[in-house]
Amino acid sequence: MKSKTIANGILRAVAILVGILLLGYFLYAIQSVIVYIIIAGVFSLIARPLIQFLRRKLKFPNTLAVITTMSLMLGLLAGLIGMFIPLIAEQGESLSLLNIDKLQANIQEIFNQIITYFSSRGINVLKELESIDIASHFKEIPNFLNAILGAVGTLSVGLFSVLFISFFFMKDNQLLAKGVITIIPKGNEGRFSKSLETINDLLSRYFIGLILQIMILFIIYTIVLLIFGISNAIVIAFLCALLNLIPYIGPLIAAVIMFILSMTSNIGLDFQTEILPTSLYVMIGYLIAQLIDNFFSQPIIFSKTTKSHPLEIFLIIIIGGLLFGIIGMITAVPMYTALKVILKEFLAENKIVKSLTKDL
Numbered sequence: 001m002k003s004k005t006i007a008n009g010i011l012r013a014v015a016i017l018v019g020i021l022l023l024g025y026f027l028y029a030i031q032s033v034i035v036y037i038i039i040a041g042v043f044s045l046i047a048r049p050l051i052q053f054l055r056r057k058l059k060f061p062n063t064l065a066v067i068t069t070m071s072l073m074l075g076l077l078a079g080l081i082g083m084f085i086p087l088i089a090e091q092g093e094s095l096s097l098l099n100i101d102k103l104q105a106n107i108q109e110i111f112n113q114i115i116t117y118f119s120s121r122g123i124n125v126l127k128e129l130e131s132i133d134i135a136s137h138f139k140e141i142p143n144f145l146n147a148i149l150g151a152v153g154t155l156s157v158g159l160f161s162v163l164f165i166s167f168f169f170m171k172d173n174q175l176l177a178k179g180v181i182t183i184i185p186k187g188n189e190g191r192f193s194k195s196l197e198t199i200n201d202l203l204s205r206y207f208i209g210l211i212l213q214i215m216i217l218f219i220i221y222t223i224v225l226l227i228f229g230i231s232n233a234i235v236i237a238f239l240c241a242l243l244n245l246i247p248y249i250g251p252l253i254a255a256v257i258m259f260i261l262s263m264t265s266n267i268g269l270d271f272q273t274e275i276l277p278t279s280l281y282v283m284i285g286y287l288i289a290q291l292i293d294n295f296f297s298q299p300i301i302f303s304k305t306t307k308s309h310p311l312e313i314f315l316i317i318i319i320g321g322l323l324f325g326i327i328g329m330i331t332a333v334p335m336y337t338a339l340k341v342i343l344k345e346f347l348a349e350n351k352i353v354k355s356l357t358k359d360l
Contacts, residue, residue, distance in 0.1 A: 032158070033161075036158060036161045036162050036165055037165060039162050040162050040165035040166040040169055041169060042207060043073070043162065043166045043169075043170075044166055044169035044170045045200060045203050045204040045207055046204065046207045046208060046211070047069045047070070047073065047166075047170055048170075048200065048204045049204060049208065050069050050072070051065045051066060051069050051170060054068060054069065062171065063171060066167060066170040066171045069170065070163070070166070070167060070170065074163075113272070113275070191345050191346065192342075192345070194345060195341050195342050195344075195345040195346075198341045199337070199338045199341050199342075202305060202306065202307070202337050202341065203334055203337065203338070205304065205305040206301070206305040206306055206333070206334060206337065209300075209301035209304065209305045210245065210301065212297075212301070213244070213293065213297045213298065213301055214241045214242060214244065214245070215241075216292070216293070216297055217237075217240070217241040217244055217289055217293055217297075218237050218238055218241040220285075220288075220289040220292065221233075221236070221237035221240055221241055221258070221285075221286070221289060222234055222237040223285075224282060224285030224286065224288075224289070225237055225258075225262075225282065225285075227285075228262075228278050228281055228282055228285075229278075230261070230262050230265045230278075230282065231265040232261075232265070236257070236258060236261050236262075239254070239257065240254035240255075240257060240258050240286075241254075243257070244293065245330060246326055246329060246330060247317045247321075247329045247330070247332075248317070248321075248329070249321075249326065249329070251290055254286075255283065255286055258282060258283070258286055259279055259282070259283055262278060262279040262282045262283075263275050263276075263279050298310075302333070305337075306333060306336075306337045307337075307340075308333075308336070308337070308340075312356075313333060316332045316333065316336045317329050317332045317333065319332070320332030320335075320336075340356060340357050341357075343356070343357065344357035
């Protein structure tokens with residue numbers, strides 16, 4: 001009897017392990033669908049306040065409110081694309097095969113000016129780099145552009161999938177909640193449903209706050225770049241503002257991009273009197289924008305939406321980055337906010353939970 005019990009226990013453990021492995025493989029195989037669902041969920045959370053406004057204030061039927069909201073979002077997306085395509089095309093013209101020789105010559109010229117500038121001040125470090133043909137690496141750009149064009153089809157399918165899923169998430173905002181509640185143990189459905197409603201409200205305000213943060217940075221970056229006459233200021237400002245969605249690392253990448261594009265936009269001018277001073281002034285403006293974001297925009301967004309202390313947020317983002325990389329850093333705050341709400345609902349008497357969730 002004892003050996004039979006042990007054998008049954010081993011078989012059960014093996015079955016559980018096989019089930020976990022199969023589930024892991026299944027989730028890995030449909031990872032694209034999971035990403036579509038997550039993106040659609042974010043869009044539905046961002047659109048939720050507008051849908052509620054149309055339904056409650058303007059008395060729109062639910063379906064009409066959803067269609068109107070999606071139409072406005074698609075119109076905004078189309079407007080952004082329509083505004084950026086001419087600017088991106090102008091920026092990309094110099095990267096085309098027809099102008100690759102001119103581009104190499106300009107890059108080599110600015111590189112030579114940098115070497116001359118530092119050499120005149122007794123700095124010989126860059127002399128070892130004179131033999132490096134940096135511009136030759138730009139020959140790989142056409143291959144990169146071809147890869148981008150090859151991915152357009154996949155992105156089109158992804159966009160359609162996200163829009164389709166988003167429509168039903170917006171139309172029935174309880175759709176995802178109902179699916180999750182089906183796997184919740186009996187007797188806890190009501191409490192979990194209450195937690196999901198709170199999570200939806202907090203995350204909706206959080207994502208809208210992020211959009212506001214990006215818009216503030218976008219406006220400041222655009223003003224700075226326009227003041228110093230940088231070409232394609234709107235495109236550069238939008239790209240650098242968007243990179244701020246990646247905590248801590250994103251602003252550093254954006255700074256490098258803005259510095260490089262500020263220099264290349266003045267190719268052909270004198271390095272010492274034009275290119276270097278202009279690029280430095282742009283970086284000073286970028287630093288001011290980051291100070292405004294770090295000391296005003298972000299604290300207000302986090303305090304009003306996630307109800308968390310800035311130090312708390314900092315630690316959570318660092319931990320998320322260490323565990324899951326850049327994706328972990330981006331999703332750390334929303335996931336932590338959802339976890340806090342659930343813990344408060346089910347473990348409200350715990351001292352640690354009570355301390356972390358006192359402002360919720």
